[in-house]
Amino acid sequence: MDIGISLPVRELGNDVGAIKAFARAAEELGLSHLRVPEQIIRPGSGPLHESMTMMALIAGVTEKIELVPSVLILPARQTVLVAKQAATLDMLSQGRLRLGIGVGTSEAEYAALGADFHNRGARCEEQMRLLKLLWSQESVDFEGQWHQIAGLGINPLPVQRPIPMWIGAAAVPSARIRRRIGQLADGWFVLSAPEEFAAIRDDIHRAAAACGRDPAAIGMEAGVAVVGDREAEWQSRLANWREAGLTHLCLRTLGGGLIGDQHIERMRQVVAELPSV
Secondary structure, eight states, X not given: OEEEEEOOHHHHTTOHHHHHHHHHHHHHTTOSEEEXXXXXXXXXXXXXXXXXXXXXXXXXXXXXXXXXXXXXXXXXSOHHHHHHHHXXXXXXXXXXXXXXXXXXXXHHHXXXXXXXXXXXXXXXXXXXXXXXXXXXXSSEEEEXXXXXXXXXXXXXXXXSSSOOEEEEOOSSOOHHHHHHHXXXXXXXXXXXXXXXXXXHHHHHHHHHHHTTOOGGGSEEEEEEESSGGGGGGHHHHHHHHHHHTOSEXXXXXXXXXXXXXXXXXXXXXXXXXXXXX
Protein backbone atom coordinates (compact mmCIF):
# COMPACT_ATOMS: atom_id res chain seq x y z
CA MET A 1 0.00 0.00 0.00
CA ASP A 2 1.39 3.40 -1.02
CA ILE A 3 1.25 5.91 1.81
CA GLY A 4 1.13 9.64 1.13
CA ILE A 5 0.02 12.76 2.94
CA SER A 6 -2.30 15.73 2.44
CA LEU A 7 -0.78 19.20 2.21
CA PRO A 8 -2.36 21.21 5.07
CA VAL A 9 -3.00 24.22 2.86
CA ARG A 10 -5.50 26.04 5.07
CA GLU A 11 -3.20 25.87 8.10
CA LEU A 12 -0.06 26.85 6.16
CA GLY A 13 -1.96 29.68 4.50
CA ASN A 14 0.15 32.02 2.38
CA ASP A 15 3.49 30.90 3.83
CA VAL A 16 5.12 29.72 0.60
CA GLY A 17 8.29 28.70 2.44
CA ALA A 18 6.31 26.45 4.79
CA ILE A 19 4.45 24.88 1.85
CA LYS A 20 7.70 24.05 0.04
CA ALA A 21 9.31 22.78 3.26
CA PHE A 22 6.38 20.44 3.93
CA ALA A 23 6.51 19.03 0.41
CA ARG A 24 10.27 18.47 0.55
CA ALA A 25 10.00 16.83 3.99
CA ALA A 26 7.28 14.47 2.77
CA GLU A 27 9.53 13.40 -0.11
CA GLU A 28 12.60 13.01 2.11
CA LEU A 29 10.59 10.81 4.49
CA GLY A 30 9.75 8.47 1.61
CA LEU A 31 6.02 9.17 1.39
CA SER A 32 4.67 8.19 -2.00
CA HIS A 33 2.38 11.10 -2.82
CA LEU A 34 1.18 14.54 -1.82
CA ARG A 35 -2.49 15.49 -2.09
CA VAL A 36 -3.72 19.08 -2.42
CA PRO A 37 -7.40 19.91 -1.85
CA GLU A 38 -9.27 22.10 -4.33
CA GLN A 39 -12.15 24.54 -4.51
CA ILE A 40 -12.05 27.60 -6.72
CA ILE A 41 -14.59 29.92 -5.13
CA ARG A 42 -16.04 29.41 -1.68
CA PRO A 43 -17.09 31.00 1.63
CA GLY A 44 -14.46 31.88 4.25
CA SER A 45 -12.58 29.59 6.69
CA GLY A 46 -9.03 30.01 5.46
CA PRO A 47 -7.12 30.10 2.18
CA LEU A 48 -7.44 27.27 -0.30
CA HIS A 49 -5.09 27.82 -3.23
CA GLU A 50 -5.74 26.67 -6.80
CA SER A 51 -4.35 23.15 -6.79
CA MET A 52 -2.78 22.91 -10.25
CA THR A 53 -0.83 26.13 -9.67
CA MET A 54 0.22 24.86 -6.25
CA MET A 55 1.40 21.59 -7.77
CA ALA A 56 3.54 23.48 -10.29
CA LEU A 57 5.32 25.16 -7.37
CA ILE A 58 5.81 21.82 -5.62
CA ALA A 59 7.02 20.12 -8.80
CA GLY A 60 9.89 22.60 -8.88
CA VAL A 61 11.14 21.77 -5.37
CA THR A 62 10.70 17.97 -5.44
CA GLU A 63 11.91 15.13 -7.64
CA LYS A 64 10.09 11.91 -6.79
CA ILE A 65 6.85 12.40 -4.87
CA GLU A 66 3.61 11.93 -6.82
CA LEU A 67 1.42 15.05 -7.16
CA VAL A 68 -2.31 14.59 -6.59
CA PRO A 69 -4.78 17.50 -6.91
CA SER A 70 -7.91 16.18 -5.22
CA VAL A 71 -10.21 16.97 -6.66
CA LEU A 72 -10.74 19.27 -9.64
CA ILE A 73 -14.42 19.95 -10.25
CA LEU A 74 -14.01 18.89 -13.85
CA PRO A 75 -17.36 19.93 -15.42
CA ALA A 76 -16.84 23.48 -14.12
CA ARG A 77 -13.63 23.77 -16.16
CA GLN A 78 -12.88 23.92 -19.87
CA THR A 79 -11.81 20.46 -20.93
CA VAL A 80 -9.09 21.38 -23.42
CA LEU A 81 -7.58 23.88 -20.97
CA VAL A 82 -7.51 21.18 -18.26
CA ALA A 83 -5.81 18.86 -20.76
CA LYS A 84 -3.15 21.47 -21.49
CA GLN A 85 -2.57 22.40 -17.84
CA ALA A 86 -2.33 18.78 -16.75
CA ALA A 87 -0.01 17.86 -19.62
CA THR A 88 2.26 20.78 -18.72
CA LEU A 89 2.30 19.82 -15.05
CA ASP A 90 3.03 16.19 -15.94
CA MET A 91 5.94 17.35 -18.11
CA LEU A 92 7.30 19.73 -15.45
CA SER A 93 7.17 16.94 -12.85
CA GLN A 94 8.48 14.29 -15.26
CA GLY A 95 5.41 12.09 -15.09
CA ARG A 96 4.37 12.51 -11.44
CA LEU A 97 0.78 13.73 -11.85
CA ARG A 98 -2.26 11.75 -10.71
CA LEU A 99 -5.30 13.89 -11.42
CA GLY A 100 -8.17 13.75 -8.95
CA ILE A 101 -11.49 14.79 -10.46
CA GLY A 102 -15.11 15.02 -9.38
CA VAL A 103 -18.39 16.75 -10.18
CA GLY A 104 -18.86 18.69 -6.94
CA THR A 105 -21.98 19.62 -5.01
CA SER A 106 -21.95 23.44 -5.03
CA GLU A 107 -24.42 24.96 -7.47
CA ALA A 108 -23.12 28.40 -6.45
CA GLU A 109 -19.59 27.49 -7.55
CA TYR A 110 -20.85 26.34 -10.95
CA ALA A 111 -22.86 29.54 -11.37
CA ALA A 112 -19.82 31.67 -10.51
CA LEU A 113 -17.80 29.81 -13.14
CA GLY A 114 -20.51 30.09 -15.78
CA ALA A 115 -21.04 26.33 -15.95
CA ASP A 116 -24.19 24.18 -15.94
CA PHE A 117 -24.65 22.38 -12.63
CA HIS A 118 -27.46 20.12 -13.78
CA ASN A 119 -25.72 18.10 -16.52
CA ARG A 120 -22.38 17.81 -14.74
CA GLY A 121 -22.34 14.02 -14.49
CA ALA A 122 -22.87 13.34 -18.17
CA ARG A 123 -20.43 16.09 -19.14
CA CYS A 124 -17.79 14.67 -16.79
CA GLU A 125 -17.96 11.31 -18.54
CA GLU A 126 -17.57 12.95 -21.95
CA GLN A 127 -14.69 15.04 -20.62
CA MET A 128 -12.87 11.98 -19.32
CA ARG A 129 -13.11 10.26 -22.69
CA LEU A 130 -11.83 13.35 -24.48
CA LEU A 131 -9.00 13.95 -21.99
CA LYS A 132 -7.66 10.44 -22.55
CA LEU A 133 -7.49 11.14 -26.28
CA LEU A 134 -5.91 14.58 -25.89
CA TRP A 135 -3.21 13.13 -23.64
CA SER A 136 -2.45 10.22 -25.98
CA GLN A 137 -2.76 11.45 -29.56
CA GLU A 138 -1.11 14.31 -31.42
CA SER A 139 -4.26 14.86 -33.49
CA VAL A 140 -7.74 14.22 -32.13
CA ASP A 141 -11.10 13.88 -33.84
CA PHE A 142 -13.96 13.89 -31.35
CA GLU A 143 -17.68 14.48 -31.79
CA GLY A 144 -19.54 14.63 -28.50
CA GLN A 145 -22.58 16.36 -27.09
CA TRP A 146 -20.54 19.24 -25.64
CA HIS A 147 -17.18 18.93 -27.40
CA GLN A 148 -16.30 18.93 -31.10
CA ILE A 149 -12.65 18.68 -32.14
CA ALA A 150 -11.42 18.01 -35.66
CA GLY A 151 -7.75 17.32 -36.29
CA LEU A 152 -6.41 19.27 -33.30
CA GLY A 153 -4.21 18.32 -30.36
CA ILE A 154 -2.03 19.64 -27.57
CA ASN A 155 1.75 19.92 -27.80
CA PRO A 156 3.72 18.70 -25.98
CA LEU A 157 1.90 15.58 -24.91
CA PRO A 158 2.37 14.56 -21.27
CA VAL A 159 4.93 12.01 -20.09
CA GLN A 160 2.08 9.70 -19.05
CA ARG A 161 -0.18 8.88 -21.97
CA PRO A 162 -2.80 9.15 -20.63
CA ILE A 163 -2.46 10.81 -17.23
CA PRO A 164 -4.26 8.71 -14.59
CA MET A 165 -7.59 10.09 -13.39
CA TRP A 166 -9.03 9.20 -9.99
CA ILE A 167 -12.58 10.09 -9.02
CA GLY A 168 -13.61 11.67 -5.74
CA ALA A 169 -17.26 11.39 -4.75
CA ALA A 170 -19.59 11.27 -1.77
CA ALA A 171 -19.13 8.83 1.09
CA VAL A 172 -21.74 6.60 -0.55
CA PRO A 173 -21.43 7.23 -4.31
CA SER A 174 -24.53 6.90 -6.45
CA ALA A 175 -24.94 3.95 -8.79
CA ARG A 176 -24.02 6.17 -11.74
CA ILE A 177 -20.79 7.34 -10.11
CA ARG A 178 -19.87 3.75 -9.27
CA ARG A 179 -20.32 2.87 -12.94
CA ARG A 180 -18.31 5.93 -13.95
CA ILE A 181 -15.41 4.82 -11.77
CA GLY A 182 -15.56 1.25 -13.06
CA GLN A 183 -15.80 2.24 -16.71
CA LEU A 184 -13.55 5.30 -16.95
CA ALA A 185 -11.38 5.96 -13.90
CA ASP A 186 -7.97 4.67 -12.84
CA GLY A 187 -8.95 4.81 -9.19
CA TRP A 188 -11.22 6.38 -6.57
CA PHE A 189 -10.91 8.21 -3.28
CA VAL A 190 -12.72 6.23 -0.60
CA LEU A 191 -14.79 8.32 1.81
CA SER A 192 -17.10 5.54 2.93
CA ALA A 193 -17.09 3.89 6.33
CA PRO A 194 -15.32 0.51 6.39
CA GLU A 195 -18.63 -1.34 6.76
CA GLU A 196 -19.94 0.24 3.51
CA PHE A 197 -16.71 -0.10 1.57
CA ALA A 198 -17.01 -3.68 0.33
CA ALA A 199 -20.40 -3.23 -1.36
CA ILE A 200 -19.25 -0.05 -3.13
CA ARG A 201 -16.01 -1.69 -4.25
CA ASP A 202 -17.86 -4.73 -5.58
CA ASP A 203 -20.24 -2.52 -7.62
CA ILE A 204 -17.27 -0.71 -9.13
CA HIS A 205 -15.55 -3.98 -9.95
CA ARG A 206 -18.68 -5.32 -11.64
CA ALA A 207 -18.90 -2.18 -13.78
CA ALA A 208 -15.25 -2.55 -14.77
CA ALA A 209 -15.62 -6.23 -15.68
CA ALA A 210 -18.76 -5.52 -17.70
CA CYS A 211 -16.82 -3.26 -20.08
CA GLY A 212 -13.78 -5.52 -20.32
CA ARG A 213 -11.55 -3.75 -17.80
CA ASP A 214 -9.49 -5.48 -15.11
CA PRO A 215 -11.08 -4.54 -11.76
CA ALA A 216 -7.75 -5.10 -10.01
CA ALA A 217 -6.23 -2.24 -12.02
CA ILE A 218 -8.54 0.32 -10.35
CA GLY A 219 -6.79 1.90 -7.37
CA MET A 220 -8.41 2.81 -4.05
CA GLU A 221 -7.29 5.46 -1.56
CA ALA A 222 -8.67 6.38 1.87
CA GLY A 223 -7.58 9.05 4.32
CA VAL A 224 -6.55 8.69 7.96
CA ALA A 225 -6.23 11.61 10.37
CA VAL A 226 -3.15 11.50 12.60
CA VAL A 227 -4.27 14.47 14.72
CA GLY A 228 -7.49 15.47 16.44
CA ASP A 229 -10.23 13.36 17.96
CA ARG A 230 -9.20 10.10 16.25
CA GLU A 231 -5.44 10.51 16.62
CA ALA A 232 -5.12 7.48 18.90
CA GLU A 233 -6.75 5.25 16.26
CA TRP A 234 -4.59 6.09 13.26
CA GLN A 235 -2.39 2.96 13.33
CA SER A 236 -5.31 0.57 13.69
CA ARG A 237 -7.28 2.37 10.99
CA LEU A 238 -4.32 2.17 8.62
CA ALA A 239 -3.97 -1.55 9.32
CA ASN A 240 -7.68 -2.11 8.71
CA TRP A 241 -7.58 -0.33 5.35
CA ARG A 242 -4.51 -2.31 4.35
CA GLU A 243 -6.35 -5.52 5.26
CA ALA A 244 -9.31 -4.35 3.15
CA GLY A 245 -7.04 -4.24 0.11
CA LEU A 246 -6.59 -0.52 -0.47
CA THR A 247 -3.77 0.39 -2.83
CA HIS A 248 -3.15 3.87 -1.38
CA LEU A 249 -3.64 5.72 1.89
CA CYS A 250 -3.38 9.44 2.69
CA LEU A 251 -2.28 10.66 6.11
CA ARG A 252 -3.71 13.97 7.34
CA THR A 253 -2.15 16.40 9.81
CA LEU A 254 -4.76 19.05 9.08
CA GLY A 255 -7.66 19.91 11.33
CA GLY A 256 -5.89 19.25 14.61
CA GLY A 257 -4.80 22.76 15.54
CA LEU A 258 -1.17 22.40 14.43
CA ILE A 259 0.65 25.44 13.10
CA GLY A 260 3.74 25.94 10.95
CA ASP A 261 6.53 23.43 11.47
CA GLN A 262 4.35 21.38 13.85
CA HIS A 263 2.89 19.71 10.75
CA ILE A 264 6.35 18.53 9.68
CA GLU A 265 7.17 17.39 13.22
CA ARG A 266 3.96 15.36 13.40
CA MET A 267 4.58 13.89 9.95
CA ARG A 268 8.06 12.74 11.04
CA GLN A 269 6.63 11.12 14.18
CA VAL A 270 3.96 9.28 12.22
CA VAL A 271 6.37 7.99 9.57
CA ALA A 272 8.63 6.68 12.35
CA GLU A 273 5.64 4.84 13.85
CA LEU A 274 4.16 3.38 10.66
CA PRO A 275 3.11 -0.25 11.17
CA SER A 276 5.29 -2.71 9.32
CA VAL A 277 3.95 -4.17 6.07
